[in-house]
Amino acid sequence: MINEKNIKKYLELGENQNLEFKESENKFPINALETISAFANTDGGIIILGVSEKEKNIISGVVNPQKQIKELFNHMNNPREISRNVLSNDDVYSVQIQDKSIIVIHVAPENYKNKPIYLKDNPNKTYIRQGEGDYLATEEIIQSMTRDASRDSYDNKLLDGYTIDDLDNLSIQKYKDILMRNNPDHPFNNLTTIDFLKKINVIQKNRKNNEECLTLAGLLVFGKHESIKEYLPHYNVEYIRKSSNIENSSYSDRLIYDGYWGEDNLFNFMFSAFEKLKLTISDNSKISADYLTRESNSKLIIAIREALANSIIHCDFLNHKGVFIIRYPDRMIFINGGSLRISKEDYFTGAHSTPRNHYIQEIFRLINICEKAGTGVPKIMNAVKEYQLKKPEVKAEIDSFELTIWDTSIIENLNISNEVEKGIIELIIRNKFCSRAEIEKELKISKTTTIKYLNSLKEKNILVSSKIGKVHVYKLNDTEQHLEKYNMVNTLYSIIEEIKRN
Incomplete structure (x- = not known):
C-alpha cells in the first residue's frame, strides 16, 4: 500500500505504464474512468488523485477524500457510465501526507472473461494503456477481447459452405498414420475418413439446415492453403532461422508457404517447424554434473514442442500476427497473435489457462502433440532447470504474446572468465543458495578470497544476499519479476530436498 513513507518513490517514478496522477482538489475527475x-x-x-499533473512531484491534495471516494463508487456502480465495477472497497483509500490528503486507486487487470471494460454503455469507448497514456482500443482489439470473453472456443465455429473438399487429403492421411502408429488399437482407426473427421470435430452437422460443414479448427488443422486464406485473409504461419544473434540479420532458413512443403495448415506447420527446430539443437545440449559440459537433449526438445504447440492452441487466428517462430543461434522466440490470458506470474507456475482453440488442442492431443492444459510451461521450466539455461522471457502485449527460450546456460550467458567466480556460481546453481562457509569448504578457498569474489559478483549484480535465520546466504540475482513465484516454489523444493539429504 502507498503510505507517507513510500509516496516519494512513486512521485519520483512519474507517470508510466502502470502509474497515473490526477489533480482532483474538490471533485472526482471524470477522466479517471x-x-x-x-x-x-x-x-x-x-x-x-491529488498530485499535480503540471508540476512534477508536487502534491496538490484532495479537500474532502471521503466525498470523492463516494463519487467514484457512484460512477463505478452505474452501468451507463462503466460496463463493470472493477473496484472493491479495499482497492481505494485515502492517505494523509503531512497536511494534505491523496486518494489511491489500485486497479487490477480484469479477467479476460469480463473484458472489454468500456464507458458510456458503448463498447467503442474501450480504453487500453500504452506508455503514459490512455487510448481508445482499435476495433480489432475490441473484437479480440469479445471473442476471448465468449464461453465457446472460437475454433468450434461452423463454416457454412466449407466441406471436405477444402481439406488436404495428404495431411489427413499422415495424421491417421500417426494415430495408428501411436495407438494401433484405437477404435477410430477402423472408421471411414468422413466418420473419422466427425469424431475429431473436423466436420459437424449444422443443426439449422441439417448440412455437414467444417469447423474452423478442421479448416485450420487440415485445410488447403487457398481455402484457409479465403476464410482468413490474414492467416500466417512462419518459421525463420537467423544467421546471427543480431535482430535484423539475414536468414539461413525459412518456412513459409511456397508449395514445396505441402499445404500450410497447422498440422503440416507443427511438424515441419518442429523438425527444423530439432535440427538446430546440438546433440550435447544438457549440462552435466560439472555444469560446463553437455550431454543429452530430450527435455529441451520436449520444451520446444510444448512451446510450439502452445503458440498454436493459444493463437487468435483472426489476429493478423498469426504464429511466427524465430530461431537465433542462442534463443528461440515463439510469437502468437492474441494477448496472454493469465498473469505472467501464473504463466510460469503452470496455472490453468483455457486455450483459445480447444478443438485444435483436442485434435493435437489425440496424437500426443500436447497434453492437458497447464502442463506445457512446467515442462519448459523443467528443461530450463535441467540444463541450467538462462530463464525464459515473456513479452505480453494487448494483441500478441512472445516467449523466448534460451539454449545458452546461465554461466555462458554471464560470460564469466574468472575460475573462482565460475566455481561459486556453479555451486550456487546446484544448491539454489549457499552460505559463505559452504562456499569456502566446497571450493577449498580462504575466507578472505571467498568474501572478495562474493563482493565482486554482488557488484556485478550477478548475486544477491539474504538471511535464512541467522545465516547469510547467496543466490543468483533474478531481477525478472514474473519469475519470482516460480523461483520461490523452486527454492522451497530445494530446501525440502536438502532436509531429506541431511
Missing part, C-alpha cells in the same frame, strides 16, 4: 478502463483492460495500475 478512462484510466480505470485502460488499466483493467491492460496490465493494471495505480491512480493517485
Whole structure:
C-alpha cells in the first residue's frame, strides 16, 4: 500500500505504464474512468488523485477524500457510465501526507472473461494503456477481447459452405498414420475418413439446415492453403532461422508457404517447424554434473514442442500476427497473435489457462502433440532447470504474446572468465543458495578470497544476499519479476530436498 513513507518513490517514478496522477482538489475527475478502463483492460495500475499533473512531484491534495471516494463508487456502480465495477472497497483509500490528503486507486487487470471494460454503455469507448497514456482500443482489439470473453472456443465455429473438399487429403492421411502408429488399437482407426473427421470435430452437422460443414479448427488443422486464406485473409504461419544473434540479420532458413512443403495448415506447420527446430539443437545440449559440459537433449526438445504447440492452441487466428517462430543461434522466440490470458506470474507456475482453440488442442492431443492444459510451461521450466539455461522471457502485449527460450546456460550467458567466480556460481546453481562457509569448504578457498569474489559478483549484480535465520546466504540475482513465484516454489523444493539429504 502507498503510505507517507513510500509516496516519494512513486512521485519520483512519474507517470508510466502502470502509474497515473490526477489533480482532483474538490471533485472526482471524470477522466479517471478512462484510466480505470485502460488499466483493467491492460496490465493494471495505480491512480493517485491529488498530485499535480503540471508540476512534477508536487502534491496538490484532495479537500474532502471521503466525498470523492463516494463519487467514484457512484460512477463505478452505474452501468451507463462503466460496463463493470472493477473496484472493491479495499482497492481505494485515502492517505494523509503531512497536511494534505491523496486518494489511491489500485486497479487490477480484469479477467479476460469480463473484458472489454468500456464507458458510456458503448463498447467503442474501450480504453487500453500504452506508455503514459490512455487510448481508445482499435476495433480489432475490441473484437479480440469479445471473442476471448465468449464461453465457446472460437475454433468450434461452423463454416457454412466449407466441406471436405477444402481439406488436404495428404495431411489427413499422415495424421491417421500417426494415430495408428501411436495407438494401433484405437477404435477410430477402423472408421471411414468422413466418420473419422466427425469424431475429431473436423466436420459437424449444422443443426439449422441439417448440412455437414467444417469447423474452423478442421479448416485450420487440415485445410488447403487457398481455402484457409479465403476464410482468413490474414492467416500466417512462419518459421525463420537467423544467421546471427543480431535482430535484423539475414536468414539461413525459412518456412513459409511456397508449395514445396505441402499445404500450410497447422498440422503440416507443427511438424515441419518442429523438425527444423530439432535440427538446430546440438546433440550435447544438457549440462552435466560439472555444469560446463553437455550431454543429452530430450527435455529441451520436449520444451520446444510444448512451446510450439502452445503458440498454436493459444493463437487468435483472426489476429493478423498469426504464429511466427524465430530461431537465433542462442534463443528461440515463439510469437502468437492474441494477448496472454493469465498473469505472467501464473504463466510460469503452470496455472490453468483455457486455450483459445480447444478443438485444435483436442485434435493435437489425440496424437500426443500436447497434453492437458497447464502442463506445457512446467515442462519448459523443467528443461530450463535441467540444463541450467538462462530463464525464459515473456513479452505480453494487448494483441500478441512472445516467449523466448534460451539454449545458452546461465554461466555462458554471464560470460564469466574468472575460475573462482565460475566455481561459486556453479555451486550456487546446484544448491539454489549457499552460505559463505559452504562456499569456502566446497571450493577449498580462504575466507578472505571467498568474501572478495562474493563482493565482486554482488557488484556485478550477478548475486544477491539474504538471511535464512541467522545465516547469510547467496543466490543468483533474478531481477525478472514474473519469475519470482516460480523461483520461490523452486527454492522451497530445494530446501525440502536438502532436509531429506541431511
